[in-house]
Amino acid sequence: MLELTQGEARRIAVRAQQLDGSARDVLETIRRLGFLQLDPTSRVARSHLLVLWSRLGSWDLAELDRLLWDARTLFEWQAFIYPIEDLPFYQARMRRYARGESAQAQKIRQWLNLNAPFRRYVLRELRRRGPLLSRDLENRSIELWESSGWTGGRSASQMLELLNARGEVAVVGRQGGQRLWDLAGRWYPRTETVSAREAERQIAERRVRSLGIVRRGPGVAVRVRDVPGTWVAHPDLLERADDPVPARTTLLSPFDRLIHDRDRAEELFGFRYRMEIYVPKAKREYGYFVLPVLHGDRLVGRIDPEYDRRARIFRVHGVFAEPRGDLSGLGEALERLAAFLGAESVEVPPG
Secondary structure, eight states: OEEEOHHHHHHHHHHHTTTTTTOOOHHHHHHHHSOEEOOOOOSSSOHHHHHHHHHHSSOOHHHHHIIIIISOOEEEETTEEEEGGGHHHHHHHHHTTTOSSOHHHHHHHHHHHHTHHHHHHHHHHHHHHOSBOGGGSOOOOSSOOOOSSTTTTOHHHHHHHHHHHTTSEEEEEEETTEEEEEEHHHHSOOOOOOOHHHHHHHHHHHHHHHHSEESSSSSEEEEETTEEEEEEEOHHHHTTTTSOOOOOEEEOOTTOHHHHSHHHHHHHHOOOOOOOTTSOGGGOSSOSSOEEEEETTEEEEEEEEEEETTTTEEEEEEEEEOTTOOOTTHHHHHHHHHHHHTOSEEEOOOO
């Protein structure tokens, strides 16, 4: 079995995620990554905007809206943005949504069955008046949706979420940050029907291509020196494992796929990262919305930033270097991110 050094494994991972400076445009970057994860946290900027900035530098925010709502080369589903050519694979998942005997699947089916007239009303209104916001629909539920989350008691929103998950309605735009909904058949293009097995095979292949090296999936089995167990690497990226990655410094969203698997980040990069958003302030080790610092193929530190939109100041509350971490390019990276955000100044703690 082929053995890689940790440096070679890191270079495969960084290059797969286009964090080597090779990214050129929004659409191709998302195609390469496979998807963008949406998250409402915006202490600095929304995560998906940061993910693209980490790779592209400053980019036109209007381009993402154009690709989603005008060109329709991307689509939004369940808080993720995907390339439209992958729609058949996710439609296979839509068809299987809430099947099985798990408690959650049974709860969803029971609620939809009990509220069948409400479902028909929502689909009828969308057909007649769509696109609509959730607030444009009356709550005609027979039984409210019970949840401890944000959808608790918000039955119209929850009905739309579930119908979206099942592929019956689609997100077709945004109005004041709120999602616009319409019938999926009016929004999604016609596609071939793909079996569940084939869809999962295609999704798994895209995952390995986008991450470069993973614990399980289709690809070439390898070992990483001084890391227990076996890995799988994408063959195309394996060929370039010896090629150095440019010494480029950038900052990563907490949801960036390079570090999303915390165990993988620790095994390959020696970087222990945990989100502290939900940790009480007094117990946080680094900060609320900490951004890892990537330099070349190494995670060299992290910062605790906040963008004050009213004052247009990009504040860094703390800078934390890893042992032997090279932070020489951090200042320039902060200036680039501040410019992208529209900040007029950057405040960094002394030292």
